[in-house]
Amino acid sequence: MIRKVKFTSANNEKSIPFFPEVPFIKLLNLEVLNEENPKEFETDTITAALNLISNKEEKKRDFKFEKEGKLYKPITTFPELRDVHKITVKFDFTDVEDYELELIYDDIDYKLPSEAFKEFDDHIKNELNRKIFFSAPFGKGKSTFLEYFFENKQDEYDIFKVFPINYSIASNKDIFRYIKVDILLQLISKGVTFDKEEFSNSLLAQQFAINNQVSIIKSLLKIGLSLNKETAPLTKVVDEVEDLFQKFKEFKESNKTDDLDKAKTYIENLYKEEGSIFEDDFHTQLIRQLVEQLEVENDKETVLIIDDLDRMDPEHIFRILNVISAHYDSYTLEDNKEFHNKFGFDKIILVADINNLKSIYEHRFGKNADFDGYINKFYSNNVFKFDSNKVGQVLLQQLYDKYRNRYNNNDYDRSLKLLSLFNDLEILSLRQIIKLNNNFSFRQLSNDLNKNFGKSRYFRLGLYTPILDYLLDFYHTKDNFIKIIDLNLRNSKVELNESLEFICKNLLASITSTFDEKIGSYTLGKSKLEFKHSHSAFAEGFMAEEIKVLIKDDTKEEFTGFTIDDLCDLLIENIKLL
Numbered sequence: 001m002i003r004k005v006k007f008t009s010a011n012n013e014k015s016i017p018f019f020p021e022v023p024f025i026k027l028l029n030l031e032v033l034n035e036e037n038p039k040e041f042e043t044d045t046i047t048a049a050l051n052l053i054s055n056k057e058e059k060k061r062d063f064k065f066e067k068e069g070k071l072y073k074p075i076t077t078f079p080e081l082r083d084v085h086k087i088t089v090k091f092d093f094t095d096v097e098d099y100e101l102e103l104i105y106d107d108i109d110y111k112l113p114s115e116a117f118k119e120f121d122d123h124i125k126n127e128l129n130r131k132i133f134f135s136a137p138f139g140k141g142k143s144t145f146l147e148y149f150f151e152n153k154q155d156e157y158d159i160f161k162v163f164p165i166n167y168s169i170a171s172n173k174d175i176f177r178y179i180k181v182d183i184l185l186q187l188i189s190k191g192v193t194f195d196k197e198e199f200s201n202s203l204l205a206q207q208f209a210i211n212n213q214v215s216i217i218k219s220l221l222k223i224g225l226s227l228n229k230e231t232a233p234l235t236k237v238v239d240e241v242e243d244l245f246q247k248f249k250e251f252k253e254s255n256k257t258d259d260l261d262k263a264k265t266y267i268e269n270l271y272k273e274e275g276s277i278f279e280d281d282f283h284t285q286l287i288r289q290l291v292e293q294l295e296v297e298n299d300k301e302t303v304l305i306i307d308d309l310d311r312m313d314p315e316h317i318f319r320i321l322n323v324i325s326a327h328y329d330s331y332t333l334e335d336n337k338e339f340h341n342k343f344g345f346d347k348i349i350l351v352a353d354i355n356n357l358k359s360i361y362e363h364r365f366g367k368n369a370d371f372d373g374y375i376n377k378f379y380s381n382n383v384f385k386f387d388s389n390k391v392g393q394v395l396l397q398q399l400y401d402k403y404r405n406r407y408n409n410n411d412y413d414r415s416l417k418l419l420s421l422f423n424d425l426e427i428l429s430l431r432q433i434i435k436l437n438n439n440f441s442f443r444q445l446s447n448d449l450n451k452n453f454g455k456s457r458y459f460r461l462g463l464y465t466p467i468l469d470y471l472l473d474f475y476h477t478k479d480n481f482i483k484i485i486d487l488n489l490r491n492s493k494v495e496l497n498e499s500l501e502f503i504c505k506n507l508l509a510s511i512t513s514t515f516d517e518k519i520g521s522y523t524l525g526k527s528k529l530e531f532k533h534s535h536s537a538f539a540e541g542f543m544a545e546e547i548k549v550l551i552k553d554d555t556k557e558e559f560t561g562f563t564i565d566d567l568c569d570l571l572i573e574n575i576k577l578l
Contacts, residue, residue: 002154004189005089006033007101013090018107023081026106030065030072033100046072046091046101052079053086116394117149123384130347133379135354136386141430142351143307145391148434150303158294160186160345161305164320165312175316180283183304183343184290192290288344301346310352314360321350321378354383388430392423395433399440417499418464422471425488432474440470463506468571469578482572489568504562507570511577524566529559 005016018025030046044067052059063076081087091101123129136142150159160183167178291302309317354375361371400416419436422428428436475481494500508522508531521530 002028002104002106005103007089007091007093007103009093009098012093013088016087016089016103016105018081018087023084024107025078025081025087027063027074027078028104028106029074031070031102031104032072033102043067048092049090050079051088051090052081052084053088054083055085056083113394113398114152116145116391117152119390120145120149120384120386121153124347126381129380131378131380132347132349133354133375133383134349134351134386135383136388137353138311138356139429140386140388141391142386144431144434145386145388146305146307146349146351156300158190158298158300158302159305160303161307163307164316165308167316175319179320180287183287184283187287187290187294190294192294284342291344295346302344303347303349304343304345305349305351307351309350310356310360314364317357317360318364350378354385389423389426392428392430392433393420395430395437396420396423399437416467418467418503421494421500421503425492425494427484427488428471428474432471435474436470463510464503464574465510465578468574472575472578478575478578481575485571485575486568489571490565492564494564500567501562504567504570507567507574511570511573524569525563527559 003017005014007014016025046065047062048065050061050063059079061079063074063078065072066075089103093099120134124132134142134146150157162179162182164175164179167175294300295302306320309320312320357375358371361374362369396416396419399419419428419433423433472478472481475484508524508529511522521528523529
């Protein structure tokens with residue numbers, strides 16, 4: 001996503017946001033904003049200090065921008081962001097004190113293939129889908145997918161994101177105030193123009209005279225009387241007459257009945273009451289006005305994303321939902337102008353696990369409460385049920401194709417079948433698969449592993465060792481990785497097809513052999529297995545080109561095949577050897 005951060009001499013050091021799931025920064029350019037001073041900016045080089053902060057350390061380095069036309073281009077490569085959770089940038093304003101600098105950068109390196117977006121793209125492009133409920137269980141990559149989806153659709157949509165869980169300590173009444181502040185800040189960052197008009201003194205004088213007729217007449221009368229000694233005492237009478245007139249006016253108003261005015265006053269008071277479901281105060285109207293301005297200027301649809309809705313306090317969840325629902329297809333008090341939601345966005349996307357939301361609803365209102373009747377107000381046609389496994393499979397296919405086209409080697413294709421299994425069993429999350437696509441390199445991993453293990457243990461490296469070793473970083477410890485494998489695979493209903501048989505044979509060979517052994521043995525479950533290795537050649541220097549396994553148990557009966565438990569045990573043993 002293209003991001004912009006402004007710096008001034010008074011505020012020359014800032015944290016720059018980036019996408020934490022797949023950390024990446026590419027500096028695009030630096031722009032000098034010099035609206036007040038038309039003098040040409042003549043500095044050839046601008047220097048900034050970079051601070052990369054991780055849990056272990058802080059790394060500091062300088063990088064430079066060199067003038068190229070009206071912009072400044074980076075001439076220093078941005079470092080790799082490994083384990084970095086915060087980045088600060090500080091510019092030296094010694095020679096540029098009167099200027100404002102705007103840093104422009106991209107924080108997403110990898111673009112998802114269009115096939116991964118098709119289903120949701122069709123859903124959001126449906127003009128009837130103004131209200132979208134984007135549902136999937138926690139941890140399935142909802143936010144990650146939407147981040148990448150709208151990154152690819154920057155020419156079509158202006159995105160606003162709020163995370164109400166950030167306001168969890170706020171009161172029910174305050175939570176919408178924070179949401180409005182969040183939206184206004186994002187509008188400001190998008191460069192919207194706020195109205196600021198100046199009028200001539202004569203026009204303002206006319207307007208003042210119209211609105212203050214009684215006060216002006218009174219002042220002029222008192223000035224005129226005070227100029228003459230004989231009439232000066234009458235100035236007090238003017239004050240008394242005005243006071244009497246004001247009392248009569250109040251008495252008249254109190255005895256005048258106008259049902260329409262009373263109704264309007266009642267409605268307007270509700271509109272002004274912050275936290276009311278009908279609240280439509282100045283700031284809400286300002287947001288609608290600015291959103292409409294943005295739509296006209298950019299020719300894009302505006303989308304408000306309310307994320308992690310089901311992770312909030314139940315009181316806040318239903319408060320937000322009720323206020324939003326009260327403003328769908330509503331009309332303003334003035335001019336009967338229609339708007340489709342509270343803030344005037346073209347579309348609103350609620351992001352949550354609908355099943356989790358149903359459990360919260362039933363816990364609060366009882367099992368017999370009609371959740372379906374309640375929730376259908378928040379989506380136009382149907383709930384969009386995000387299938388992260390389907391998207392993950394598209395990404396893995398892209399990875400297969402990359403290696404197949406580059407090396408024309410079936411071993412790569414076979415080894416990546418293990419990732420498909422992990423995707424199907426939800427051992428891998430969408431964000432982890434994206435990291436794989438972005439960073440995974442068979443050759444680099446195999447070279448590193450061979451250096452560590454040595455040639456005499458090539459078979460211990462096995463066909464799947466590079467993948468398992470890479471995935472270990474996702475789970476931090478072997479114990480965590482083993483628990484995930486055991487929990488998701490042991491009781492699964494996956495069928496052991498030809499590909500999985502191939503996986504088992506390779507896993508078995510890698511935990512029972514050294515380079516010189518041709519016959520291996522291993523106790524798997526209740527059976528002691530005996531088998532042969534084939535190591536006539538090596539593919540890419542880290543795995544056997546072909547492994548043939550002859551299996552017999554203690555009674556010398558022919559081995560009938562692997563089970564899911566066998567696959568699980570073999571994976572666990574391979575992980576232990578990493």
